[in-house]
Every structure is written in C-alpha cells, then in structure tokens.
Amino acid sequence: MRLLNFAIIKLTVCLILGIVLGYYLNVPLSISLLFSGLLLVILLLLYAIARKQFTKTIWFGIVAFLTMISIGILTTNLHNQKNFSNHYTNHISEVKDDSEAITFRIREILKPSNYYEKYVVDVLDVDGAKSSGKSLLNIEKDSLNQPLKIDAVFVCKTNFQEMHPPLNPHQFNYKNYLEKKYIYHQLFTKRASLLEGQSNTITLLGMADAVRTHINKKMKPYHFKTDELAIINALLLGQRQDITEEVYTSYADAGVIHILAVSGLHVGIILLILSFLLKPIERYKYGKLFKTILLVLLLWSFAIVAGLSASVTRAVTMFSIVAIAWNLKRPTNIYNTLAISMFIILLFKPLFIFDVGFQLSYLAVFAIVSIDPLLYKLWKPKYWVTDKLWHIFTVTVSAQFGVLPLSLFYFHQFPGLFFISNLIIIPFIGIILSMGILLILLAVLKILPQFYADFFGRIIDLMNAFVGWVAKQESFLFKDIPFSLLYVLVFYMMFIMLFRLIFKRNYSNLKFFLISILLVQGAFIYTSYAKPSKEFIVFHKSRFSLLGNTTNNKVLIASDLDSISKLKNNTVKDYTVGSHIMTIEEDSIQPFYKLNDKTFLIVDSLGVYNVNSFQHDYVLLRQSPKVNLNRLIDSISPKQIIADGSNYTSYVEQWERICQKRKIPFHQTGKKGAFIVSY
Numbered sequence: 001m002r003l004l005n006f007a008i009i010k011l012t013v014c015l016i017l018g019i020v021l022g023y024y025l026n027v028p029l030s031i032s033l034l035f036s037g038l039l040l041v042i043l044l045l046l047y048a049i050a051r052k053q054f055t056k057t058i059w060f061g062i063v064a065f066l067t068m069i070s071i072g073i074l075t076t077n078l079h080n081q082k083n084f085s086n087h088y089t090n091h092i093s094e095v096k097d098d099s100e101a102i103t104f105r106i107r108e109i110l111k112p113s114n115y116y117e118k119y120v121v122d123v124l125d126v127d128g129a130k131s132s133g134k135s136l137l138n139i140e141k142d143s144l145n146q147p148l149k150i151d152a153v154f155v156c157k158t159n160f161q162e163m164h165p166p167l168n169p170h171q172f173n174y175k176n177y178l179e180k181k182y183i184y185h186q187l188f189t190k191r192a193s194l195l196e197g198q199s200n201t202i203t204l205l206g207m208a209d210a211v212r213t214h215i216n217k218k219m220k221p222y223h224f225k226t227d228e229l230a231i232i233n234a235l236l237l238g239q240r241q242d243i244t245e246e247v248y249t250s251y252a253d254a255g256v257i258h259i260l261a262v263s264g265l266h267v268g269i270i271l272l273i274l275s276f277l278l279k280p281i282e283r284y285k286y287g288k289l290f291k292t293i294l295l296v297l298l299l300w301s302f303a304i305v306a307g308l309s310a311s312v313t314r315a316v317t318m319f320s321i322v323a324i325a326w327n328l329k330r331p332t333n334i335y336n337t338l339a340i341s342m343f344i345i346l347l348f349k350p351l352f353i354f355d356v357g358f359q360l361s362y363l364a365v366f367a368i369v370s371i372d373p374l375l376y377k378l379w380k381p382k383y384w385v386t387d388k389l390w391h392i393f394t395v396t397v398s399a400q401f402g403v404l405p406l407s408l409f410y411f412h413q414f415p416g417l418f419f420i421s422n423l424i425i426i427p428f429i430g431i432i433l434s435m436g437i438l439l440i441l442l443a444v445l446k447i448l449p450q451f452y453a454d455f456f457g458r459i460i461d462l463m464n465a466f467v468g469w470v471a472k473q474e475s476f477l478f479k480d481i482p483f484s485l486l487y488v489l490v491f492y493m494m495f496i497m498l499f500r501l502i503f504k505r506n507y508s509n510l511k512f513f514l515i516s517i518l519l520v521q522g523a524f525i526y527t528s529y530a531k532p533s534k535e536f537i538v539f540h541k542s543r544f545s546l547l548g549n550t551t552n553n554k555v556l557i558a559s560d561l562d563s564i565s566k567l568k569n570n571t572v573k574d575y576t577v578g579s580h581i582m583t584i585e586e587d588s589i590q591p592f593y594k595l596n597d598k599t600f601l602i603v604d605s606l607g608v609y610n611v612n613s614f615q616h617d618y619v620l621l622r623q624s625p626k627v628n629l630n631r632l633i634d635s636i637s638p639k640q641i642i643a644d645g646s647n648y649t650s651y652v653e654q655w656e657r658i659c660q661k662r663k664i665p666f667h668q669t670g671k672k673g674a675f676i677v678s679y
Helices: 006-025 029-053 058-079 174-181 204-223 226-237 245-253 265-276 279-283 289-307 309-326 334-348 349-354 356-376 382-410 418-444 449-469 485-503 506-531 565-570 571-578 627-638 651-663
Strands: 100-107 114-124 136-138 153-160 183-189 195-197 532-538 546-551 554-559 585-586 592-595 598-603 618-621 640-643 667-668 675-678
Touching: 006 058, 006 334, 006 349, 029 058, 058 349, 100 136, 100 204, 114 183, 136 418, 153 183, 174 183, 204 226, 204 289, 204 418, 204 449, 226 245, 245 382, 265 279, 265 289, 265 309, 265 356, 279 289, 279 356, 309 349, 309 356, 334 349, 334 356, 356 382, 356 485, 382 418, 382 675, 418 449, 418 506, 485 506, 532 571, 532 592, 546 571, 546 592, 554 571, 571 618, 585 651, 592 651, 627 651, 640 651, 651 667
Parallel strands: 136 183, 554 585, 598 618, 618 640, 640 667
Antiparallel strands: 100 114, 100 153, 114 136, 153 195, 532 546, 532 675, 546 554, 592 598
C-alpha cells in the first residue's frame, strides 16, 4: 500500500507546506483569511456537485489540497500575536534608552547561564497599556535569592531589547530559534528592581510547576545526589534544567540523549502501566468508555506536568489516538495515527514543525514502523532473551536510519557505540520508569522507605556511570562532521531507495537506488565547488582578536587567545564545519596581509604603522591602539576601517564618529558581525 494513498497524510503534508510558506513569506493575515474563506466556499460547492452527480473529479482534490495549504498559512498567522493590535511591540518606545513600566507573568523557567537566571514571561502591561506576547527575562544571578515561581506577576522599570543575530559565520542562531517560539525581545534587570504584584490567575503551567515543586519537596528528605535528582526530574517530570553540562554531554555522546527527553518511549510505557491498572473498570457498564476517557485525561495530565514540550505533546497526542482506537476495538493504521497526531498538533502549535525534537521524534517513529518489521524478519532467534535483544537492536538501528541525516545536520556528530548503550539501557528503562513512578507516589504519600530510595538512586547512579564510560570511548565518537541541508535531502532519498531495493529486488528499484547514489555524489561535488576558496575573516571575539585566512580547503587561524579561551572557543569550529573546511593551522597575527590585489593593515595596541608604505584597502584596529585616526586616514587612504571585539567601547564609538565625518565605511564586529573579504 502506497503511503500517500492515505487522505489524512496528503492533507497533513499540505498543512505543513502551508505553515512553511506562511512563516517564510509573511502573508498578511487579512489576505490569508480571505483566501481560506474563498477556497472553503469553492470546496463546499464542488463537494455538493460531486455528491449530487455521484462522480469524483480531479478539481475537488486540487481545491482540497489548496484549501489545506491556505489553512496552514492562516494557522501560522493566527498564532503569531504580532498580527494583533494588543501585542507589546505596538506599545514599546522607539527610543531604545527609554525605560518602561512593564508588568509580566512568569511562564517558564529556563536553564540559567553563567551570569543570568533566565525565564520566559507573558507581557501583561506596558506603561498602562494592556498587552500580550512573550519575552525573554534575564535576571542577574544572586545566590541568596530563590528562583521565581511560575504564574508570579512582577513589575519592573526597564526596556525591551532586540535579540542579536549570530556575529560569526555558521553560529547557532538563537534569535531565529526564539522567534519560532514567538519571542522577539529580551529584558534585563536585577532581582532588587522587581516589584511583585498580585495575581489571581492560575494557569495549567503554574499548576504543573506546583506539582513538580511539591514532588521535589517530598523527595528532598531522602538525600538523593544532585545528578540522581536531575535525572529523576528529566525521566519522570520532563524537566532537564538541573542536569549538569557534563552529564548531558555524556548522554549525547553515548547516543542515548533521547532517554532524557520524555517522548514516545516514556509515554508508551506509562500507557501500558495505566491500562493495566485501570483494567478492572472494564467490568462495569460503559467501562471501556470511562477507561478510555480516564486514560486520555491521565496522559494529558502527565504531558502538562512534563511541560508540554514538542516531544511530549507529539507522544501524548499519538498515544491518545492509539488508546481511543485500542479500547474501542477500532482498527488503526500506524501511518494514519502518526499523521492525525501531527495534523492536530500543528493546528494548535504550527511552529512545532521547526522544533528539532518534534522533527527527530516523528522521523524516528516513522522509521521504526517502516524499517523495523523488515529488519526483524532477517533473523529468527530461538531463545526469548536473544529474540528480545535482537528486536531492541533492530528498533535502535531503524530509529538511527530515521534520524541520522537530520541529527548530523543539527549536531554534526555520530555516536558509534549508540547500539551498545541502547542495548543495555532500553531493556531496563521500563523497569526504571515503573520504579520511578512508584517512588514518586510513595514519596508524596510520605511512606517511601529509605532503602527503596537508596536502591533507586543507586540504579540511576549506575546508569550515569555506564553512559559516562561509553561517552569516554572517544575513538568511537565522530565529531565535527560537515553536513548541509542538501546532504539531508539526498541521504534520505538514498536510504528510502536502499530499503526499497533490499526488500523488493527488481530493475526499477535498482535504477532508482543508483540514481540516488549519483545524487549523493553530485551533492558532494557541488559542495566542494561551493565552499569558500579564498576569504579573509575578522571574527568577533570579545576582548580578543581572531583572524582566519582560508585558501584551498585550509584555514590559517591567527589569534591572541590564551590557552583556556582556545579550549572554550567554538567560533573556528563552527566556521570550518559549516564551510566544509577540513584543515586548520595556527599562526601569529601579522602586521599586514596581502590578499591578491587587496591589502589588509593590522594596527595593534602599539599604534605603530608605516606611513610610507603603499596604500591599504582595509585597516583593522585591534587591542585599543592609541592612534590618531585622522592622521592614519590621511597617510594611507584606506577604503574601509574595521574594529574587532578586542577594543574598548569608547574607542570604537570615537572611531565610528570620525569615519562618519570622513565618509569612510566603518565596520564594528560587535554590531555587524564578522568582516569577510573574498579574494
């Protein structure tokens, strides 16, 4: 049966296309509303005509697909609060330095940075004007203060600041990431500047946070280690903020990071446990109906407590549909179930389509249901244990085929020992989750035995230790793999054609597989020609200078970074991986660079340069040189002046004013990003 023969799958594909078009084309709300209404009317007319004549026409299908694309665009617009007059962006001052009285409600607690506690807030009021919309809140860290509670309302005098785009090539675009969550600005303040207000509103997120806080309070007397409690919160409550960087990296490097994200694996196990516990209800009249309703309510209660992340929402929606069909004895098709769950989620959360977790979880499930039955048939073990281990292995491999290209695109690494870590952990994850649920229930009821808490903590400790050991096998961890979006497309095409050929060997499938290999080779050839051949880069690095000279698939890095800063600095790695450059060499910063017919003069803190030298096209000012910029301009007549992140702000502002008067282009890397010269 061909996958696209399912109507719901076709409609879901059209909805996704509409959401993507709506996001990137920025279609006005009025136009999308008009077109959606018009297409719906035409669709109803065609349906009435087709029903009356008892015939199907191609026009009905075309209009149905166009209608769904239009609904996708409309859904994107309706969920973007910037399209409505009460959004806070319509009330904030155009003068950046003006402070405003902003009232907001805490919506979500984020993982803190080195200097700030971070929250997502709902804006309620700006200078007396009722407002809506989300913003990022940054509060200076203070060890004496407790984290703010969700649903708490505060007033502070500050101003909205725009999110900054990445300043260096191929860096993670945090601004773009937040925009897909409808967050466009951020606030900076101190804890002492916050005035707590009264709030009579209790949201679902607030109630969920209260439940999590209560559970953690009840578990506190049992003295779990910090890492143990963090893993318990991740596995059972969907909260990963407290996981240390070291532990999180270990799980990622071992290929089991999916265990820490509440997803289909966790929700499926919880559904089985709940279905078993609620089975006695089936004995009564309408028992199956009540059981189904109760199952769905409990699953969504768990989703709310776990924070309604993309992976949780996907899993709970899908298993809610499975639970309904399962308990009402209705036949289900897994592809239809996946499509229906995706369709429902995207109608309510359209920009989930851009969420990495959402994409990976659906691809993993799709690959498992498509590939695993075929792989599992390749060998029939005689014994129950080997059969279960073989099935876990085939499921893990199937999931990897589903997520590998996209995972390489986002994370640029591949854990070679993923099958070992999954083979050891997955068989026990159901037991661990069951024990964890029991642990929480006993702790809340104040009847948790200490030996049980110690035993469960030891299990989590052993799991962390095993994952850490696997992660340390660095020879099996392949990092910094260049992988573009073009590679994602051609590799998925090759995987599909490969499995078609393996399980149905004929001339047609062989032909398409060979064509897919040619496309992969073509992608590699195109990338080798499209990568930068010769370019000189002044990267932005606060308090330091960092230069790169790329020639013939090699970049020569010159910097004044100390050894510690070099270890922590990912700027060069991001550039080389994103540009598919394989070789990195180091050099010292030279006084000037000859770039074919262009020259680049470097003026450092000494402020020394040769006034009798030839004219320079570009001048880089670094380490705050005490130089007379007017005299420098008169001496060598540069075409452009650049100031990197190593300079004092006051010096840069003065240089910028001089360049404006002299009508010479001035590039500040702290504002405009890295300066790149192709030659």
